Amino acid sequence: MKRDYAKVVPDAAMEDDCRQLVRLAVREDLERSIDWTTACLIANDQRGACQVVPRQTGICAGLVTVDWILDETEADLKAEPLARDGDTLHAGQPILRLEGSARDLLTCERLILNVLCKLCGVASLTGRYVQEIAGTSAALYDTRKTTPGWRRLEKYAVGCGGGRNHRTGLFDGFLIKDNHLALAGEAAKGLSPRAATELARQWAEGRTEMTAAPEIVEIEVDCLEQLAEVLPAGPDIVLLDNFTLEQLRSAVQLRDQQAPTVELEASGNVTIDTIREIAATGVERISSGALTHQAVWVDLGLDWQQQP
Known part of the structure; x- marks a missing residue:
């Protein structure tokens, strides 16, 4: 599951x-x-x-x-x-x-x-x-771009509208982004996306002293080369940041070949006019801050x- x-x-x-x-x-x-x-x-x-x-x-x-x-x-x-x-x-x-x-x-x-x-x-x-992506395999998710203090209420409202909830806060999932990679590692020399994913997976599976860590490991990538690198490390979700439609289709094909259990999340440039085309690429998840901040x-x- x-x-x-x-x-x-x-x-x-x-x-x-x-x-x-x-x-x-x-x-x-x-x-x-x-x-x-x-x-x-x-x-x-x-x-x-x-x-x-x-x-x-x-x-x-x-x-x-x-x-x-x-x-x-x-x-x-x-x-x-x-x-x-x-x-x-x-x-x-x-x-x-x-x-x-x-x-x-x-x-x-x-x-x-x-x-x-x-x-x-x-x-x-x-x-x-949600109506725009009806009939596709994609689900719509919110983000942490919420009004301070209103996050749970706004995310609840997203659910009322038929959307799904991304992580509520920093406490309930690993989401590795570029800034984490740049500032991680010994003497802040940085970590590769794969190394960061493997470390988060160890924490998530309780193979370190941090046994209460959340289970979900997600990492953001900004190119197909990074996607190919992180797939063998076993993330639950890979967030495809600002990929073009052609890149999204290529990402789905690459994932299907190398790690079919990993879910792909499209984010960036998601509007009411573009979301249908994004969903048609085959990604399982689409996240948009517009649901709350617009x-x-x-x-x-x-x-x-x-x-x-």
Whole structure:
């Protein structure tokens, strides 16, 4: 069975990230004061209800965070999801209902919308990329080009859009790049790609004192000569950096001949216009930072409902 990086799911780590972001967002909005406009105009005992409604199509992501947000802000509100993360968004079809203190609704609305708009945007862009490579053997992966503090949430949204998660951080996989090779070795004289791969494989398989090292070994190469050199060292994945389409096809052929169990990952110059051609070369993986750093927020609105 081929190894892959862990999928980001709603767990304790993701919840903790969300709560830390909520605390920062509350400080941005309220500092150590109050919502003066709401306190001035809205009675303390007034109740209210509203729905979060998409103004455009897309893919839903982030509903799992709403209860964490309400709990962390101590809002007197009840959330009723009307959709699930991963569902298609339809303009005018509500995805969430909130009911409770009118004051808390007004104070929390922007925070809730900001989180949902951002994560739905990541999921929606990912979904467009995934559609482009449908029917090919390639899978789409995200990268570490994420908003600081938002990584798990953004990677979760990639999963909602049908993409897969590359390593979450530096802690859960070896990914050897040019800078590692240049600075490694005795007296920083550098290591060859093959030597670096062999050393990482020893760590990954527990053949050193570092028995808790992650299992996956991936190395980045920038030419076919480097690919031929590292394949015998047994990496799990070889990242083909900025290869042309012709080079990608040659890389797949070389891999099939020398080490058919090694997966190839194309990265660099991946856009919505080029990804289909890249997938057609036969690589198993395509990674793109665009899924997170170029995603545009989905337009979600908050529509008030009349209380009975």
